[in-house]
Amino acid sequence: MGAVKKIKQYCLALLALLLIAAGIFAVYIKKNETSKIDVAKVRLQVNQYQQQVRKALSGETAKESLLKETKELPFLKEVMVIGLDGTVVFSDGEAPYKQGEQYPLDELSGVEKEQVVNGVYSYRAPIVIEGKMTEVLLLTVETKEFRSSNKEEKMYFLAVMLLFLVIAFLLLYEQYRLKKDLFEPVEYLHEATRQILNGTYDKPLHYSYSDEIGSLCKDFEYMRSELEKSNREQERMATKEKELLACISHDLKTPLSGILGYVEGIGNGIVTSKEDIKGYCDIIIRKVKLQEKLIDDILEETKTELNQMTFEMETVYSKEFFDSAVEEMSLEVREKHMSLTVEPFPQYLITIDRKRMMQVLYNLINNAVKYSNEKGTIHIRSFLNEQASPKELVITVEDNGKGISAVDLPFIFDKFYRGEKARTQDIPGSGLGLNIAKYIIEKHGGHMECDSILGEGTTMMFSIPLK
Numbered sequence: 001m002g003a004v005k006k007i008k009q010y011c012l013a014l015l016a017l018l019l020i021a022a023g024i025f026a027v028y029i030k031k032n033e034t035s036k037i038d039v040a041k042v043r044l045q046v047n048q049y050q051q052q053v054r055k056a057l058s059g060e061t062a063k064e065s066l067l068k069e070t071k072e073l074p075f076l077k078e079v080m081v082i083g084l085d086g087t088v089v090f091s092d093g094e095a096p097y098k099q100g101e102q103y104p105l106d107e108l109s110g111v112e113k114e115q116v117v118n119g120v121y122s123y124r125a126p127i128v129i130e131g132k133m134t135e136v137l138l139l140t141v142e143t144k145e146f147r148s149s150n151k152e153e154k155m156y157f158l159a160v161m162l163l164f165l166v167i168a169f170l171l172l173y174e175q176y177r178l179k180k181d182l183f184e185p186v187e188y189l190h191e192a193t194r195q196i197l198n199g200t201y202d203k204p205l206h207y208s209y210s211d212e213i214g215s216l217c218k219d220f221e222y223m224r225s226e227l228e229k230s231n232r233e234q235e236r237m238a239t240k241e242k243e244l245l246a247c248i249s250h251d252l253k254t255p256l257s258g259i260l261g262y263v264e265g266i267g268n269g270i271v272t273s274k275e276d277i278k279g280y281c282d283i284i285i286r287k288v289k290l291q292e293k294l295i296d297d298i299l300e301e302t303k304t305e306l307n308q309m310t311f312e313m314e315t316v317y318s319k320e321f322f323d324s325a326v327e328e329m330s331l332e333v334r335e336k337h338m339s340l341t342v343e344p345f346p347q348y349l350i351t352i353d354r355k356r357m358m359q360v361l362y363n364l365i366n367n368a369v370k371y372s373n374e375k376g377t378i379h380i381r382s383f384l385n386e387q388a389s390p391k392e393l394v395i396t397v398e399d400n401g402k403g404i405s406a407v408d409l410p411f412i413f414d415k416f417y418r419g420e421k422a423r424t425q426d427i428p429g430s431g432l433g434l435n436i437a438k439y440i441i442e443k444h445g446g447h448m449e450c451d452s453i454l455g456e457g458t459t460m461m462f463s464i465p466l467k
């Protein structure tokens with residue numbers, strides 16, 4: 001049985017118990033009512049009436065006036081005046097014996113008697129005229145109107161009944177509130193959880209609770225939006241990886257077909273002159289190098305993924321290291337008829353993996369070449385950032401090439417991410433270079449950033465902390 005049903009049944013049971021208790025209380029009050037008759041008041045009335053009877057019987061007043069008198073006292077239920085021989089001298093109301101009838105004398109044992117039974121007051125007293133008992137007066141009184149003290153009791157009774165009613169109302173209200181504040185949101189959360197389990201993450205939870213349930217809903221909503229984000233990210237990555245696979249296949253296949261064509265040309269004797277054969281070989285070498293770079297990138301990325309890239313750290317002088325590294329790469333830049341300007345590197349002791357740092361610099365210069373037009377310029381600068389703690393050596397590689405759109409910029413360090421221009425203009429690449437470069441720089445304790453304006457150029461920047 002569900003919790004809602006249980007609580008509902010519990011509340012209903014409590015309500016039933018309350019009603020039973022109220023019933024028992026009402027019966028109890030009703031029963032006790034009779035004993036609370038104001039007997040003194042009854043007595044006073046009865047004594048006055050008794051005097052009237054005495055006066056009528058002694059001839060002080062007319063007998064007819066007694067009947068009138070009796071009729072005027074509605075609380076008198078039965079009235080009988082019985083002679084000493086048992087003859088009913090006067091009878092009125094619901095009296096069982098009428099005037100002139102014979103009253104069983106044995107029922108008159110003991111003359112004076114007063115009692116209250118079931119709310120009815122009965123009275124029996126002798127009528128004494130001139131010192132002699134002449135008749136016996138028998139009467140019963142309906143005591144309803146002599147229950148003046150019951151007013152207080154009624155108030156008490158009403159107050160208790162009102163209390164019962166208030167408790168019953170509170171019970172019902174509590175049941176309603178429990179349903180509204182607890183069970184409905186729980187059911188709502190349950191439904192939302194089921195949706196998440198079924199893989200629907202994009203339905204936000206709408207709630208207006210501000211209590212504990214509200215903060216539970218808030219946490220739930222936070223969890224849902226995080227799941228939604230990570231799900232979207234997973235979907236995005238899955239699409240990217242598929243795209244990459246298609247790209248890599250294309251990038252691997254295209255040069256291969258070219259290489260095959262050139263080798264066949266040489267093999268079939270179509271190309272005979274020494275110069276042509278050399279030209280073909282140069283193209284083949286370039287294409288093979290591209291293939292090699294692509295395969296290297298994929299292998300390196302696998303290593304970063306598995307955190308298996310090894311670093312052989314050495315402490316070197318920055319000026320010597322960067323001067324020779326840039327020198328090595330300058331050939332490639334010049335080959336593309338681009339100009340490379342380098343501001344003098346400052347001299348600091350830096351702890352780096354030479355090979356990996358070369359790889360980073362090569363990637364940045366290579367990208368600047370790849371994404372620039374012929375005769376573009378590449379400018380390398382370096383400076384000490386004294387604000388950082390520890391101080392760091394900052395290197396920037398600036399080009400005036402194609403630039404990166406604002407849409408692509410936040411993602412260029414993501415693995416497999418290739419900018420729109422790289423994809424559409426068939427520029428070879430894997431979208432892994434910057435991801436690997438950033439990984440290497442971060443492993444050195446530094447950081448890497450990019451600033452770019454589409455159509456104006458790009459500035460790539462990385463830092464190396466000085467220890």
Ligand code: ADP
Binds near residue numbers: 403458
């Ligand atoms: P890729 O193999 O595609 O060059 P990278 O990780 O090196 O992969 O670069 C990611 C993307 O960043 C590139 O596809 C390109 O869109 C953009 N990019 C990187 N460097 C530059 C640059 N100097 N100028 C313009 N775009 C760049």
